[in-house]
């Protein structure tokens with residue numbers, strides 16, 4: 089889960105942290121299913137929500153990664169965001185982060201190299217799909233399973249958000265709400281999920297109907313599809329994965345697992361990125 093302010097909320101609020109009921113509903117799904125969450129922190133939130141973030145980590149199995157400092161999307165400011173977020177993360181948690189996820193999956197060649205320089209163990213920014221809106225990218229040439237980026241003798245593990253194979257449809261709360269669970273179930277039968285599934289979400293995915301006034305144009309309708317059933321859909325996705333034999337791991341556990349099988353891992357030059 090990318091722990092960041094609610095969509096287009098000027099005050100930087102996270103309603104899941106402001107509202108006990110939302111926090112309880114989310115936490116109980118995680119607890120009842122023995123699930124685990126890796127929360128990529130937008131570190132500017134720490135100032136406002138340090139207590140709430142800490143509480144969530146007391147209630148559910150939660151580890152942290154980094155999701156920029158201010159959610160700046162322009163890759164021109166990537167290195168500054170990494171530096172600032174790393175400092176805030178260290179101050180707050182007093183450990184080094186293992187992984188980084190860039191805002192909106194926007195990372196380029198220099199960005200991956202920056203994460204290598206800052207000695208992150210893995211990146212989790214890549215959506216091996218295609219996106220057509222203002223944050224557009226095409227990553228269809230990149231693997232849909234963990235791989236390693238290499239550059240001048242350096243490397244970093246990439247743990248990409250999972251897509252359904254072939255059609256490269258992203259496994260995320262937002263897309264599942266948009267297309268509906270029945271569509272996903274059908275597509276999952278036709279294009280079975282790979283062994284590793286990295287499932288993406290945000291706090292606001294569970295209550296986007298409460299912030300609909302912030303969202304304009306076609307995206308408002310897209311976000312509002314199935315919005316009332318978000319928690320139920322999340323539970324259904326967890327049940328489907330469990331029934332298919334998946335176990336729930338932190339991203340750090342996945343990273344350790346991937347490292348053990350390093351020699352089998354596809355190697356991709358960072359030159360393959362823009």
Ligand SMILES: [Zn+2]
Nearest residue numbers: 090092191192
């Ligand atoms: Zn984000």
